[in-house]
Amino acid sequence: MADVREALMSGRNSDGARVNRPLSPHLQVYRLPMTPILSILHRVAGVGLAAGTLLFVWWLAAAADSDGAFALAAGVMNSPIGWLLIAGWTLALWYHFCNGIRHLWWDAGRGFELREAHASGMLAIGAAAVLTALTLIAGVVAR
Amino acid sequence: MSKPANTREATIRRSLLGQMRGLGSARSGTGHWWMQRLTSIALVPLAIWFVIGAIAHAGAGRAEIVHWISGPVTATLMLALIACMFEHMQLGLQVVIEDYVHGEACRVATLLVMKAGAALLAILAAISVLKMAIAG
Incomplete structure (x- = not known):
């Protein structure tokens, strides 16, 4: 160690790897760790799902209303943009679902250790990806 | 003998109620948090x-679609989904x-x-399900 101040810079990532951190706010090189990225994504997904309720309610109301209204709603949902929106909302739903269970686990007072929080975050991402793929594949096959 | 100028009695001229207002409820302060968890568990x-x-x-x-939603079990679960979803969403x-809004x-x-x-969307969704369930 050439400079004793380097000892102050040594820290650990949320996955336990050693990193050298800047001593004071250094926003040009600051990289958000995985755990806060997942936290903000949870909120982003939630807001996205709130927007998705518009499509859900439109679909329900159209089904209750008339053949013409339903044909219009189904037409939009079957368009390429509709497919993209549904795929996005499926991903948002499963991510919010999996990370939400992670939050409930924390609410029960468990999994607060850095390594556990990192592992459960990776698990939430993996599970969300698998569930999204399964849902979309099943939806395409079922049509 | 006069009071010291820096005591609470000397500086605060608001009633006890006035001082407490806006600091949060003593009884139902956890209501928001609890409903958020309750609806999230139901939504699983x-x-x-x-x-x-x-x-x-x-x-x-x-x-x-109408045949599916108008079934009594589906209609019930749909209404439960609508209630929990919109409550969770608005919380x-x-x-x-x-x-973020200052x-x-x-x-x-x-x-x-x-x-x-959120309330109007929830009512519209619920009315749609009920119309299908009752009128078929």
Whole structure:
């Protein structure tokens, strides 16, 4: 160690790897760790799902209303943009679902250790990806 | 002998009630947090049920959808989903608005518009399900 101040810079990532951190706010090189990225994504997904309720309610109301209204709603949902929106909302739903269970686990007072929080975050991402793929594949096959 | 100028008695001229107001409720302060958790737990099975139902009816015509939703069990679960989903949604959006919308008037206005919108969407969804369930 050439400079004793380097000892102050040594820290650990949320996955336990050693990193050298800047001593004071250094926003040009600051990289958000995985755990806060997942936290903000949870909120982003939630807001996205709130927007998705518009499509859900439109679909329900159209089904209750008339053949013409339903044909219009189904037409939009079957368009390429509709497919993209549904795929996005499926991903948002499963991510919010999996990370939400992670939050409930924390609410029960468990999994607060850095390594556990990192592992459960990776698990939430993996599970969300698998569930999204399964849902979309099943939806395409079922049509 | 006069009072020291820096005591609470000398500086605070508001009633005890006035001092406490705005600091949060003593009884129902956890209500928001608790409802958020309660609805999230209810939404775990309801979301799985809805996604499976949506997959099973992907690309279905109106008659098939109406037949599915008008079943008593489906209609019941749909109404439960609508209630939990919109309650969970408005609780979540409330926190987002409180975090990012600054200025008292603007924040209160945004909250009221969001809550009214969420309530209207929930009522529209519930009426749609009930119409299908009752009128077929």
